[in-house]
Structure formats: C-alpha cells, structure tokens
Amino acid sequence: MTHPHHHDRAAGAPVLQVTGLKKAYGAIQAVGGVSFSVQPGEIFGVIGPNGSGKTTLFNSMLGQITPDEGKIELNGEDVTQLGPLELNRRGVGRTFQTLQVFGKMTVRDNLIVAAQEHSGSMFSRMFAPGDSGLGARADALIDQFRIRHVADKKAGELSYGQQKLVDIAMAFMSEPDLVLLDEPCAGVNPSLVGGISTLLKQLNQNPKIGSHSSFVVIEHNMDFVMDLCHRIMVMVEGKVMAIGTPAEIRANKEVLEAYLGS
Amino acid sequence: MKKLSLIAWLVTAAVLLVAPPFLKNYGIYLLSYWMVFIIATMGLNLTVGYAGQKSLGHAAFFGIGAYVVALLMKAGISFWLGLPAAALLCFVVGIILGFPALRVQTIYLAFATLGFNTAVWLVMRNEEWLTGGTFGINDIARPGFFGMSLDSNLAYYYLVLGMTVLMGLLLLGLLRSPWGKAFTALRDNPIRAESLGIDTRNYTLLSFAIGAAYAGIAGGLFASLVQFIEPAPFAVGSSIMMYLMVVVGGPGYFLGPVLGAAVGVVLPEWLRFAQAWYLFVFGSAVVLLMIWLPDGLLSIPDRIRAKKQAKEASAARAAAAKNMGAPT
Numbered sequence: 172m173t174h175p176h177h178h179d180r181a182a183g184a185p186v187l188q189v190t191g192l193k194k195a196y197g198a199i200q201a202v203g204g205v206s207f208s209v210q211p212g213e214i215f216g217v218i219g220p221n222g223s224g225k226t227t228l229f230n231s232m233l234g235q236i237t238p239d240e241g242k243i244e245l246n247g248e249d250v251t252q253l254g255p256l257e258l259n260r261r262g263v264g265r266t267f268q269t270l271q272v273f274g275k276m277t278v279r280d281n282l283i284v285a286a287q288e289h290s291g292s293m294f295s296r297m298f299a300p301g302d303s304g305l306g307a308r309a310d311a312l313i314d315q316f317r318i319r320h321v322a323d324k325k326a327g328e329l330s331y332g333q334q335k336l337v338d339i340a341m342a343f344m345s346e347p348d349l350v351l352l353d354e355p356c357a358g359v360n361p362s363l364v365g366g367i368s369t370l371l372k373q374l375n376q377n378p379k380i381g382s383h384s385s386f387v388v389i390e391h392n393m394d395f396v397m398d399l400c401h402r403i404m405v406m407v408e409g410k411v412m413a414i415g416t417p418a419e420i421r422a423n424k425e426v427l428e429a430y431l432g433s
Numbered sequence: 434m435k436k437l438s439l440i441a442w443l444v445t446a447a448v449l450l451v452a453p454p455f456l457k458n459y460g461i462y463l464l465s466y467w468m469v470f471i472i473a474t475m476g477l478n479l480t481v482g483y484a485g486q487k488s489l490g491h492a493a494f495f496g497i498g499a500y501v502v503a504l505l506m507k508a509g510i511s512f513w514l515g516l517p518a519a520a521l522l523c524f525v526v527g528i529i530l531g532f533p534a535l536r537v538q539t540i541y542l543a544f545a546t547l548g549f550n551t552a553v554w555l556v557m558r559n560e561e562w563l564t565g566g567t568f569g570i571n572d573i574a575r576p577g578f579f580g581m582s583l584d585s586n587l588a589y590y591y592l593v594l595g596m597t598v599l600m601g602l603l604l605l606g607l608l609r610s611p612w613g614k615a616f617t618a619l620r621d622n623p624i625r626a627e628s629l630g631i632d633t634r635n636y637t638l639l640s641f642a643i644g645a646a647y648a649g650i651a652g653g654l655f656a657s658l659v660q661f662i663e664p665a666p667f668a669v670g671s672s673i674m675m676y677l678m679v680v681v682g683g684p685g686y687f688l689g690p691v692l693g694a695a696v697g698v699v700l701p702e703w704l705r706f707a708q709a710w711y712l713f714v715f716g717s718a719v720v721l722l723m724i725w726l727p728d729g730l731l732s733i734p735d736r737i738r739a740k741k742q743a744k745e746a747s748a749a750r751a752a753a754a755k756n757m758g759a760p761t
Contacts, residue, residue: 284629296612
C-alpha cells in the first residue's frame with residue numbers, strides 16, 4: 172500500500188532537519204539554538220537533565236508551540252508553522268508521556284481510528300466501511316504487539332502496560348515517516364521495558380510496517396536509550412552538548428561530568 | 434443476550450405497529466409526542482453523548498424547525514418541502530453555533546449555547562410580524578402522503594413512527610461509519626485525536642450541525658402534530674429537559690434517547706396521579722438516578738458485566754495465589 176506522504180527522497184536527504192531552533196519563555200531561554208538532523212530509518216535519542224529543553228524541543232517538532240526562531244523541515248518541506256493535525260497528515264506520528272488511548276473504544280478501534288483520516292475525503296469516509304479497510308493492518312500490529320487477547324476489549328479496561336502498548340501501536344498505524352516517542356518507558360515495569368525496546372527495533376526494521384520510519388526518542392532510562400538508539404543528542408540548558416553514537420556519548424568526558432555522572 | 438434483544442426488538446416493533454389503533458386519541462398523541470422527542474434527542478445524543486459537546490441550546494433548533502415548517506405551510510408550501518428546509522436551516526445555524534465550541538468547552542460551552550437558546554426564544558416571542566409572538570401560529574395543517582390524508586391522529590402517528598425509524602437508521606449508519614469513531618475520539622481525547630490526523634474542528638462543527646438538523650426535523654413534525662405553536666416549548670427549560678433525557682437514557686448509547694424521551698415525556702403523564710407532587714417525585718427520581726447511574730439507564734448491562742468480570746478476575750487471582758503457595 173503506497174501512502175501519499177512517502178515522498179521520494181534523494182538518497183541521504185534527512186527526514187527531519189532542525190536548524191537554529193530557539194524558544195524563550197519570558198526571560199528563560201528554554202531552547203537556545205538547536206540544530207540536528209534525522210536520517211531515514213534512524214533512531215535518534217534525545218537525553219538531558221530536567222529543564223534542559225527536551226520537552227520544548229519536542230513540542231515544537233509536534234506543532235504544539237511555535238518556536239521564536241529557526242526552522243523545522245520534514246522531508247525537505249518547511250513545517251515550522253504547522254499544527255499537530257497538519258504534521259500528522261504529513262507523516263508525523265507520536266506517543267505521549269502519559270496514557271492517551273481512547274478508553275471507551277476497543278483496542279482494535281483505537282488502532283483503526285489512528286489511521287482512518289489518512290485516506291479519502293471526510294465526505295467519502297461517511298460511506299466507508301466501519302474499519303476503513305484498515306482491519307488487516309490493525310491485526311498485523313495487534314499480533315506484533317501481542318495484544319490479540321485484549322483486541323476486542325475497551326482500551327480503558329486494560330492494565331497500564333497494555334495501554335502503553337496500544338498507545339505506541341497507534342502511532343504506527345498510519346505508517347508514518349517519523350515517530351516521536353515521548354518517554355516510552357515512563358511508568359512501565361522493568362520487564363516490559365525490554366519488550367518495548369524489542370518492538371521498536373522490529374518496527375524500525377520490519378519490511379511491512381515501520382520500515383521507513385525514523386524515530387526520535389526522549390527517555391530518561393539510560394540503558395534503554397543506549398541500547399535502542401543509533402545516535403544520541405545530549406541537551407544541557409537549552410543547548411546541544413554533544414551528538415554521537417551511544418559509544419561516543421558514553422566516552423564523552425563533558426557529557427559524563429554534566430549529565431551521566433560517575 | 435443477542436436472542437433476548439432480538440425478541441425485545443420484535444415485541445417493541447409489534448406493539449408500536451399494532452397497538453395504536455386500540456388506543457384512545459390521547460394515547461396515540463402521547464406516542465407521537467414520544468417519537469418526536471426521540472428524533473430530537475437522537476440528534477442531541479450525537480452532539481453530547483458521542484461527540485462530547487455540552488449543548489444546552491437544542492430546543493432552539495427544535496423551535497426553528499417547528500416555525501419554519503409552520504410558516505412555510507401557511508405560505509402554501511408543502512410540508513414535504515418545509516421539513517427538509519427546516520433540517521437544512523438548522524444544519525447551517527448548527528454549524529454557526531458550533532464555532533464557540535472550538536474555543537470553549539464544558540460548562541462554558543453550555544452557557545454559550547444557553548445564551549443562544551434565549552436569543553432565539555426572544556426572536557420567537559418578540560418578532561410578532563413573523564412568528565405571531567406569544568399568540569403563536571394556529572391551525573397548522575397535517576401533511577398528506579402520496580394522496581393519502583394524514584389528518585387523523587392515527588395516520589399521523591404512523592408517519593412520525595416511520596420518520597423515527599428512518600432517522601434512527603441514518604444515525605446508526607453514520608455511527609458505524611468512520612465518522613462514529615472520529616466523534617468518539619473527539620469526545621474521549623481531542624488532543625490525541627488531533628495528533629492522529631482527526632480534524633477535530635470539522636467534526637465538532639458537524640456534531641452540532643447534524644444534531645441540530647435532527648432537532649429541526651423533530652420540530653417540523655411537532656408543529657404538525659400539535660397544530661399550534663408558540664414560543665414556550667422552545668425555551669431554555671426545554672433544552673435542559675432534552676439534555677436530561679439524553680443523560681437519563683445513557684449518553685453515547687444508541688437507544689439512550691428512546692428510553693430518555695420516554696422518561697421525559699411519558700413518565701410525567703403517568704405521574705399525573707401524584708398531581709401537585711408530580712414535580713417533586715420526578716425531580717427526586719432524577720436525583721437518585723444521577724447518583725446511582727451517572728451514565729444513564731442503558732449503562733446497567735455494562736455495569737453488571739464489569740462487576741462480573743471484576744469478580745472473575747479476583748477469583749482468578751485468588752486461585753493463582755493459592756497455586757503459588759502450594760508445594761510442588
């Protein structure tokens with residue numbers, strides 16, 4: 172199935188390009204000139220202490236706040252001024268730090284509603300079948316996330332961990348180019364952290380779903396980030412301290428002193 | 434369970450089709466009145482129950498529909514043109530009323546819609562040249578249907594019944610289409626909905642507009658049913674009553690309005706024996722219902738199911754704990 176937002180990219184062209192991004196709240200410069208790019212298929216981690224500007228950066232990329240300065244480009248298109256709706260339609264999926272599933276819908280319907288607006292017009296959807304022809308894709312993700320046994324239950328009735336899985340699966344339903352994961356391990360018990368990591372790696376490599384997806388991950392769980400990400404950006408006080416592979420970041424003295432500790 | 438509900442459906446359908454000829458005029462009138470309010474509250478259930486927009490202005494659309502049909506019929510235009518005209522006008526005004534909902538929510542939206550209802554009611558009361566003011570509009574005719582006269586209460590009842598079924602099926606189709614999921618997503622979590630590409634703006638406006646169109650059609654049927662309209666039934670109090678019908682029946686349950694409208698329309702008639710105590714009894718019943726069943730009457734089966742599941746889950750946990758403690 173082809174998708175309108177899968178642009179033909181020139182080889183090596185980034186999916187996401189952030190240039191000179193700045194955002195201040197009053198006298199506080201939350202993000203003070205951040206630049207980086209994310210390549211197709213790359214898993215890009217963002218780490219840093221509390222108050223280092225990660226969330227402000229994330230909210231800018233998701234169109235929830237407008238930066239004061241700088242540029243955000245998605246597949247070469249300037250999307251700095253766009254809101255969450257337009258960004259999603261252009262291929263940006265996201266997960267939330269806190270659970271954001273639709274509690275009164277079944278798991279399956281949660282997945283279907285996560286992609287149904289990506290094809291046809293609003294008018295045509297009035298006459299479309301209830302599952303918008305997305306049933307097979309939803310089932311594939313349900314199997315991959317091993318939530319088959321709860322697929323027909325209301326999402327609000329599931330355990331926290333199960334809802335977290337649904338939440339992540341929803342972000343992938345529309346086959347996005349870029350998925351922004353906001354603390355995917357927050358509140359999750361240690362045994363599931365490994366499971367989420369495995370799933371995200373699969374989604375990143377799976378030839379069917381997510382193969383073209385690049386991820387940006389904010390996460391405090393260092394083991395998770397070091398294991399999952401191809402490259403990591405360390406932010407401190409609104410600025411980029413370092414960008415590099417997990418090995419490079421681990422070996423970076425400045426980062427060790429400022430953030431990773433002993 | 435499925436078999437049971439099928440039987441319930443068949444019995445209800447049979448009663449509604451076969452019983453009315455054996456009823457007195459007043460009984461037939463009451464049934465028609467109930468059907469009219471089912472249509473109106475089905476629309477409000479879409480706005481409030483499915484899409485989660487708090488509207489206290491529904492009676493205004495009910496009134497606009499009634500006046501449009503009455504005035505057009507007085508001008509010699511057919512009921513069958515008046516009814517779609519009423520629906521269309523309400524749809525358009527409904528979109529306009531939806532705009533405040535894009536800025537304010539919950540109780541603030543309720544007050545905005547309440548203000549709208551008051552404004553419409555004032556127009557009905559004060560613009561005598563158009564609406565007849567407090568004197569209202571008399572002698573509103575009953576329509577014909579392919580040459581058949583619907584003048585008798587019984588014939589008109591069957592028209593209203595047919596319209597109720599038709600409007601119900603249309604709504605069911607809409608709710609089963611992707612739109613139904615989009616409305617529910619909008620209600621449960623608008624921020625998440627937007628992040629999934631759901632145009633919350635359009636769906637909010639349409640939830641008001643479609644709900645309003647239902648009220649418009651109900652209003653048109655109401656005008657021809659009672660044959661005399663004046664501003665009183667379209668005041669804010671009626672909007673609150675319609676909201677109550679949705680809440681009592683079960684917001685977001687397809688059949689909620691059927692039950693809710695019965696409570697709101699038929700129950701007061703049954704409580705007439707209580708005379709002066711009627712409002713007290715009715716009010717107390719609603720208070721008790723809201724305390725014990727905040728999700729409405731139709732939430733009872735869901736509650737029983739949830740309780741049963743919780744019981745089974747705790748039994749399973751107890752069994753697991755016992756097994757773990759047992760020597761192997």
